[in-house]
Amino acid sequence: MKRAALLILAMLPGLAACGRAPELDAEIDISHVVGGEPLRLDEGHYRNAAGEEFTVGRLRYYLSLPRLRRADGSWFEPRYPAESVDAYHLVDEAKADSRRLRIGGVPAGEYVGIEFLLGVDDARNHGGAQTGALDPARGMFWTWKSGYIFLVLEGTSPESPAPGGRYSYHLGGGEPSLARRVYLPFGERSIRVEERVKPTVHLAVDVGALLSAVNPVRIAQLPEAMDPVAARPLADNAAAMFRVDHLHHEPRRRGGG
Amino acid sequence: MRRRAVILLPLIVVLLIAANGVLRQRLADIIESFPTPRPAVPAGWPAPQYDFSSNPVTASGFELGRRLFHDPRLSRDGSISCASCHQQFAAFAHLDHRVSHGLNGANGTRNAPPLFNLAWQPELMWDGAIHDLELQPLAPLGNPVEMGEALEGVLPKLQSDAEYRRRFEAAFGPGEIDSRRMLLALTQFVGTLRSADSRYDRDELSAQEREGLALFRRHCASCHREPLFTDYSYRGNGLDADSADLGRSVVSGKAEDRGRFKVPSLRNVAVSAPYMHDGRFDTLAQVLRHYASGVQDSPALDPALRGGMALSAEQQQALVAFLESLTDEAFLQDERYSEPLP
Structure with missing residues (x-):
């Protein structure tokens, strides 16, 4: 009975798509690395640019308001209903499905780059009670100064003077905001969004860059950054974590996304 | 006998289900008819911040x-x-x-x-x-x-x-x-x-309370602004030369906000002791004595309070009497x- 209901449910999107142009989408897949190595929570031991050894226990951040750039410089910006939180995505290394996000309603065509906000925009950051990725129950909300934590990186390092050798970086808030716009050009290639072809953009996000890209950070000197003043040097580093690793296209399955 | 029960049983079940539905609806109607407080703006008050x-x-x-x-x-x-x-x-x-x-x-x-x-x-x-x-x-x-x-x-x-x-x-x-x-x-x-229904709101003040109101408007109302009795600003009121509590500076990130706190409303102040962010004063008389003779200088101190307020013992009593008129018994x-x- 249950299985039959599920089957019918699974068929519904297919049925609904009949008779009109299927909605096209693009997918973003994220892999976390440290330097050249894949990130393994708690188990991997890495070194930052200053030579300090560290592990990563928690990595979470918001990717918001994605948009795709066309070759002529114009943008495709997905439109969402006013109350919707679909434009906000919480990436959590501990949750595999959170490392994949989908941009829906993309018009067919070629796109040369992607832009998103690392963090939450002021309008939503200063809003009231919200749901979905912005539900305070997700554990990314501050109450000592209400607003979202844009990025969390926590782990241990023998260099940290904090109890348990822990280090904790919580980026959020700030005036001006610590949220950063990140634009990633696809380079010589571009992605094609077509009825028969679905593109996937693979991003490699280097946690090592968070400690060194623009403002080098020593865990020994900064075991904790839990407020916007302390975390400001990290915000520019965070924006530099992202790069396009590779693109690929595969045939779209009929009826599916 | 048995046949009658066979007929009656489903009937009873149906009746019970129907009654349950009716009762639930009645209950919902009764709740909705409660005189629930609704958002309303008393005459002369500014528009609320929460929408x-x-x-x-x-x-x-x-x-x-x-x-x-x-x-x-x-x-x-x-x-x-x-x-x-x-x-x-x-x-x-x-x-x-x-x-x-x-x-x-x-x-x-x-x-x-x-x-x-x-x-x-x-x-x-x-x-x-x-x-x-x-x-x-x-x-x-x-x-x-x-x-x-x-x-x-x-x-x-x-x-x-x-x-x-x-x-x-x-x-x-x-x-x-x-x-x-x-x-x-x-x-x-x-x-x-x-x-919003104190004797102050109903304009039922005694002579001493009126005198207190006049003093209040001269000495206190610039921060404790009527009708809400606060301007919602963050100020230092001279409690400590060096505040142990960082106060507003935690949120603003500004050093000069150390030891500054939100100006509290004074409505119902007579029933909500103790006073100040750390509850250090037990009585309104102590609070008034602080403003008259206990103000400590610091970078956080509000300029209007520098040197304290010139208030005689009698004036302090009149101010306390006025503050007591802000209690909203209802x-x-x-x-x-x-x-x-x-």
């Missing part, structure tokens, strides 16, 4: 919020409710407590403020940490020395309670009990705690705000 149009107050939403406010199950070990530290007879402050004790008897660091007219507050808390009334409950809920409970802990408790499931559905329609619905219900309750005894029957 109830995105969270319309209904009887079932308000009643749900009232229940949540008084329910100790919201805390981690079921011992502390919002009302534990916000008592109606103290205008929802914590009478006789400099700071309040939460989970496992742990003490907080600041005096529990009274709760009323919150819809007018641009920011909440002594230091303005919270920018939206809807989000305010998250702070005491998650604070390990207050209720010590995470949303992931509270929501399953509510979701597994049939009474709450029914009440949430009555308030917000079908759907899961989530943090937003819980916060909206609490906001309907705390956002409609309105106090608010303190309003049964719509009191602990609901189980």
